[in-house]
Amino acid sequence: MNPASSATDPRLLLLNPADNCLVACRALPAGEAVLIDGRSVTLPRPVGMAHKLARHALAVGDKVLRYGAVIGSVQRPIAIGEQIHTDNLASDYLPTYTLQDDARYAR
Amino acid sequence: MPVEPPTAEPQHPAPLTGFLRPDGRKGIRNVVAVAYLVECAHFVAQEVVQSFRGEPVHLVGFPGCFPNAYADKVMRRLLTHPNVGAVLLVSLGCESFDKRGLEAEVAASGRPVHTLTIQERGGTRKTLAEGIEWVRWALAGLEDQPRVPMRWDELVVATVCGGSDGTSGITANPAVGRAFDTLIGQGAACIFEETGELVGCEFHMQRRAATPELGEAIVQAVAKAARYYETLGHGSFAPGNADGGLTTQEEKSLGAYAKSGDSPIAGLIKPGDIPPAGGLYLLDVVPDGEVRFGFPNISDNAEIVELIACGAHLTLFTTGRGSVVGSALAPVIKVCANPDTYARLAEDMDVDAGRILHGAAGLDEVGAEIVALVQSVAQGRETASESLGHREFILGYKAFEPIGPSCLPIRRGV
Numbered sequence: 001m002n003p004a005s006s007a008t009d010p011r012l013l014l015l016n017p018a019d020n021c022l023v024a025c026r027a028l029p030a031g032e033a034v035l036i037d038g039r040s041v042t043l044p045r046p047v048g049m050a051h052k053l054a055r056h057a058l059a060v061g062d063k064v065l066r067y068g069a070v071i072g073s074v075q076r077p078i079a080i081g082e083q084i085h086t087d088n089l090a091s092d093y094l095p096t097y098t099l100q101d102d103a104r105y106a107r
Numbered sequence: 108m109p110v111e112p113p114t115a116e117p118q119h120p121a122p123l124t125g126f127l128r129p130d131g132r133k134g135i136r137n138v139v140a141v142a143y144l145v146e147c148a149h150f151v152a153q154e155v156v157q158s159f160r161g162e163p164v165h166l167v168g169f170p171g172c173f174p175n176a177y178a179d180k181v182m183r184r185l186l187t188h189p190n191v192g193a194v195l196l197v198s199l200g201c202e203s204f205d206k207r208g209l210e211a212e213v214a215a216s217g218r219p220v221h222t223l224t225i226q227e228r229g230g231t232r233k234t235l236a237e238g239i240e241w242v243r244w245a246l247a248g249l250e251d252q253p254r255v256p257m258r259w260d261e262l263v264v265a266t267v268c269g270g271s272d273g274t275s276g277i278t279a280n281p282a283v284g285r286a287f288d289t290l291i292g293q294g295a296a297c298i299f300e301e302t303g304e305l306v307g308c309e310f311h312m313q314r315r316a317a318t319p320e321l322g323e324a325i326v327q328a329v330a331k332a333a334r335y336y337e338t339l340g341h342g343s344f345a346p347g348n349a350d351g352g353l354t355t356q357e358e359k360s361l362g363a364y365a366k367s368g369d370s371p372i373a374g375l376i377k378p379g380d381i382p383p384a385g386g387l388y389l390l391d392v393v394p395d396g397e398v399r400f401g402f403p404n405i406s407d408n409a410e411i412v413e414l415i416a417c418g419a420h421l422t423l424f425t426t427g428r429g430s431v432v433g434s435a436l437a438p439v440i441k442v443c444a445n446p447d448t449y450a451r452l453a454e455d456m457d458v459d460a461g462r463i464l465h466g467a468a469g470l471d472e473v474g475a476e477i478v479a480l481v482q483s484v485a486q487g488r489e490t491a492s493e494s495l496g497h498r499e500f501i502l503g504y505k506a507f508e509p510i511g512p513s514c515l516p517i518r519r520g521v
Contacts, residue, residue: 094341
């Protein structure tokens with residue numbers, strides 16, 4: 001894997017230069033300071049291993065790029081360093097089904 | 108992609124060995140397959156197999172009583188698969204499966220085959236006894252069969268992913284892609300699949316197709332998959348995928364797509380179609396026509412079975428969350444994407460690709476490790492799932508039209 005630019009934290013992967021998200025190589029707690037494109041950012045929320053966080057602030061309707069390709073559209077404003085997941089990103093093809101979101105399966 | 112002429116350089120030993128079959132193909136395992144032809148015969152067939160624990164006797168079968176052309180084709184391909192040396196069919200007697208046609212095809216392939224019909228044999232106990240006796244005879248016949256030299260261009264390797272998470276697409280899947288590129292470079296045929304898990308990648312794949320017509324066929328196959336899943340209301344996306352950091356179908360797709368490597372796409376095949384030459388093939392697993400019979404593949408093993416029906420000798424299975432499955436008939440090599448999962452399930456895994464995340468290895472290194480493992484497994488080394496006794500199998504109903512003329516632009520081998 002190409003490491004992120006030298007100005008980005010080694011715990012974060014930039015998979016393609018065009019991407020606006022970074023992938024966490026390990027779980028990072030809220031409040032952790034990380035380096036994104038030369039800028040120190042305090043994580044507003046925890047980020048799980050292999051989860052994504054925003055490389056810069058994203059607005060509703062923005063396309064999120066991973067591998068240089070679109071993986072969906074932003075549903076709520078996302079701050080730099082904030083985790084990108086089902087609560088703020090939606091598929092442009094098919095709805096995402098999770099156990100938590102579906103009352104039939106909730107305990 | 109043309110096949111290299113069969114000039115096995117005499118100064119080098121053959122890279123692989125296999126069991127030669129009368130049709131010229133070679134198997135990397137020598138299995139007695141016991142096949143039930145309806146669920147009503149499943150138990151008796153299973154009891155026969157369980158009498159041979161630890162021996163190469165594998166259970167396959169089709170549960171339905173209603174006839175289905177797809178299941179018929181898949182069963183014929185499985186039971187004449189190069190890893191299979193002999194076949195016992197177990198029928199109840201009143202089901203619709205064309206057992207005589209299947210038996211004739213297996214016999215014509217030069218394999219020992221025997222059919223036991225429970226209603227004619229006098230019930231469970233008598234059928235079981237006769238089945239055990241026949242399998243013992245068949246095993247003895249396969250015991251002394253020698254392995255013969257085998258070339259890379261006689262090998263078919265498949266890949267699937269299961270229990271994917273955010274690590275899959277950055278460690279195990281691209282590492283398998285590197286392995287595919289190496290194997291294809293040696294002349295092997297490699298198959299990736301699940302057009303429903305490639306939604307969002309169709310135009311990337313189109314650019315890699317050997318001809319424009321094939322590229323168009325691939326785009327149409329993915330559009331068909333997207334329609335199919337839309338009708339069913341679910342993509343190929345399980346809750347565990349989201350827990351593992353994947354957010355959308357297209358994100359999962361892009362990660363899965365990395366398994367295909369960088370080689371040109373030589374063909375688009377359907378379950379039971381055998382690649383005519385080396386190169387990279389996409390298996391279209393989504394049925395044709397209106398939505399019938401439910402979800403295209405209800406679990407990972409359904410895909411593995413279809414890949415084996417396309418002649419795959421072994422399957423590279425990438426997993427992030429941690430699948431433990433193997434398969435009947437053909438070995439499964441488990442490539443673990445997630446370092447935490449590997450730490451928990453190491454005994455079930457063959458390759459620790461998650462170490463890429465910690466910088467302990469690069470993609471090329473893990474890709475080379477996978478190729479080396481393919482070679483030793485093809486020579487007989489047991490995979491983790493084989494040594495644990497995994498032999499999962501599932502086959503259900505589907506409907507397919509035959510592939511069109513644009514799907515295999517290379518000429519068909521004899």
